[in-house]
Amino acid sequence: MSSQExxxxxxxxxxxxxxxxxxxxxxxxxGRINENTRRQVLEMADKLGYRPNVLASTLSRSQKAHVVALYPAKNEAFFNEISTGMSAALRELAGYGVTLERMHTVRHSLMSQRQILSQLAERMDRWDALILAAAHPTALNETINAFVDAGKTVITINSDAVGSKRLLFVGQDQFSSGRVAANIMGEFLHGRGKVALFTGFREVWGHEERLNGFIRVTHERYPDMLLVGPYEYQDEEFTMRNLLGEVFNAHPDLAGIYGTTSVALLAAAGFLCERGLQGRVRLVGFDTDDEIAQYIREGVIDASILQDPFSQGYYSLKLLARHLMHGWEPQQPSYFTRMEILLRENAHGNERPNFF
Known part of the structure; x- marks a missing residue:
């Protein structure tokens, strides 16, 4: 292909x-398509500067929209994928007046989010829409509703603001993912044993939904599995490791560990290896990076449920742009991203194959 084509x-x-x-x-x-193939296609399209014709029919070049995205900067592997997805969408929207401003908190901090949202309230004339990973399921609703009443569009990503006037939510079906995790744990333990529950933040909707789904299925299908906790580790590995020590001292017969974020997986995997408990205590959680994938291949982590952060970033911006610039209205309140279960048999990393 020549440079002019x-x-x-x-x-x-x-x-x-x-x-x-x-x-x-x-x-x-x-239609059905492999996730790695889909990502390769999107990245190649961006690299070549491909612009699908559908954009011309859905976006008006005469309109402009400045979007603010507010989400944590911690847990780099996960939120970097969200950023990558947003960047891919932004490149597709190049030339259509969509600009993106990213703002970050160190972690899911309600106080920090309130401070940043207050700053946005003071410059309402400089932005049009907000993509928000809500640090609390309800505490930000008044602010979100005020933005919407003032003519701004707000959507939530990864963690929802339940009952607010946000336009839509893009992310994993967190409750269902918790149910899936409980089924995995139940099968590994043959329906018996003591399982400790660990969660990043009790106030974060997504974390709480993962807990609720896990607990619900355990009660429904695995009555001989005894749950202890939940213990809140503030999404800090140091705190998680300290809690693990306390829990194992109190429950030396622990058979399983369930954590709602990747921080729990990494801390627990290291802890089990140090104590020689790998393979004896089942470990199930969420998300992946190179270290988690290695622990899965070694049999230290039994399963991790992925939530497709790339798509969360990509579709949050694409759906928002369609709404802002074409008047599109969502047909459902939530758009759930793909759920994938990473096991020892498929934890081969995300590298592309090279057959030459």
Whole structure:
């Protein structure tokens, strides 16, 4: 392809060695497609400067929209993927007047979010919409509602603000993911044993929903599994390790550990290895990075449930742009991203294969 030729779906297909139909499904998010393939297609489209025609029909070049995204900067692997997804969407929206301003808290801090939202309230004329990973399920509703009443659009991502006037939520079905985790733990333990529950923040909606789903299924299907906790580790590895020491001293017969964030997985995996308990105590949680994947391959972590952070970032901005610039209205309150279970058999990392 010369520098003057406009890239097409055929160009992308030839570059990746896949069919045009696969490219079409990836770009339009329809039909069945492997997640790694979908991501490769989106990244190649961005690299080549491909602009799908659908944008021309949904966005007006005469309109402009400044979007603010507020989410934690901690847990780099996860939130970096959200940022990558937003960047991919932003490149697709290039030339259509969409700009993005990212603002961060160190972690899911309600106080820090309130401070930043207060700053945004003082410059209402300088932004149009907000993408928010809410640090509390209800405490920010008054602020969110005030923004919406003032003509701003607010959507939530990763963690919802339940009952607010936000337009929509993009993220994992957290309650269902907790149910899946309980089924995995129950099968590993054959329905018997003592399981300790650990959560990052009791006030974060997503973390609490993961707990609730886990507890519900345990009571429904595994009555001989005894739950202890939950223990809140403030999404800090040091705090998590201290709690683990206390819990094991109180419950030396512990058979399983369930954590609601990657911090719990990493801290617990290290703790189990130090005490020679790897493979004897089952460990189930969420998300991945290179270290977590290695622990899974070694059998220290039994399973991790992924929540597709790339898609959370990508679709939050794309859906928001469609609403702002074309008047699109969501047909449902929540848009759930893909759930994938990472086990020893498929924890091979996200690197692309090279067959040459």
């Amino acid at each position: 406009k890239p097409t779906m055929k160009t992308i297909a030839e570059k990746l060695g896949i069919s045009i139909g696969t490219v079409d499904r990836a770009l339009k998010n329809r």
